[in-house]
């Protein structure tokens with residue numbers, strides 16, 4: 229059975245973009261793949277995290293995975309930092325990755341340009357991500373489009389390592405959500421909907437109250453025309469709402485456009501709000517049931533037990549191939 233693996237950072241509150249871009253895909257594919265889903269807490273500390281909040285967010289994210297339909301019987305669920313072999317592997321890979329290729333990573337350029345001081349971890353972040361993926365010989369890595377470049381660099385690193393030291397890693401493929409969509413900010417639809425956005429009105433959080441979600445969608449920025457057309461360049465706001473509707477309902481963009489061809493923006497927004505509220509309310513109800521359950525610890529214990537052995541074996545193989553130790 230092919231392996232599929234992804235991780236999310238436990239920072240801030242998970243957004244509709246994370247859900248549609250990453251989690252929903254994992255739910256869809258969990259029946260057909262050997263699935264691994266983890267909490268990328270080591271990635272999150274590349275920028276400062278308040279320790280107390282981070283710890284709360286980690287558990288909350290596991291509950292969110294479960295509430296979204298990630299089935300613990302079908303997935304290996306674990307916390308990245310509990311498996312020390314990820315960081316061990318990462319060092320070995322850092323020594324085969326090039327400074328130049330890391331410097332070209334868009335996310336690094338973007339984040340580093342915003343701060344006078346940024347951590348070395350922010351720079352080596354894609355190598356740790358490669359370790360997460362390569363440790364398990366993942367065949368497929370479902371991520372949102374913004375992480376595509378990082379999966380591609382993991383491929384390059386794997387190919388290079390295999391060439392230098394002999395066949396060690398499976399070369400993974402990136403898997404972008406069916407609709408290939410990036411969910412955009414509702415206020416500034418030219419920018420991705422992000423946990424770290426300054427304006428909360430543009431971001432739907434998975435745990436937002438239904439009324440808040442409705443309000444955010446109803447006041448989403450749109451253009452001055454009044455026709456429901458997909459044109460990301462000239463009509464980014466309405467196109468984003470089409471994407472959201474399409475990702476939630478599973479309808480193609482064309483079907484969405486056909487369905488609403490006679491609607492005005494107000495009616496369309498209301499329908500978008502209905503499907504989003506409906507989907508997220510179900511998730512929220514389950515989340516509230518799950519968050520205080522002991523099952524979470526049990527699931528994480530099982531996850532770490534399984535993944536530690538696999539990652540350890542890969543680390544030992546790498547060391548052997550590289551001539552490290554005795």
Ligand code: AMP
Nearest residue numbers: 237245246249250371372375410411421
């Ligand atoms: P992050 O929020 O950077 O931890 O991202 C976690 C996962 O969600 C990654 O696979 C991202 O590509 C995906 N993701 C984050 N924001 C969006 C968005 N606005 N649209 C689609 N996917 C997203």
Ligand code: TRP
Nearest residue numbers: 233234235236237268271357360
């Ligand atoms: N870097 C990813 C993000 O911010 C999270 C992540 C870490 C990840 N390791 C991964 C995603 C491995 C897929 C595979 O979204």
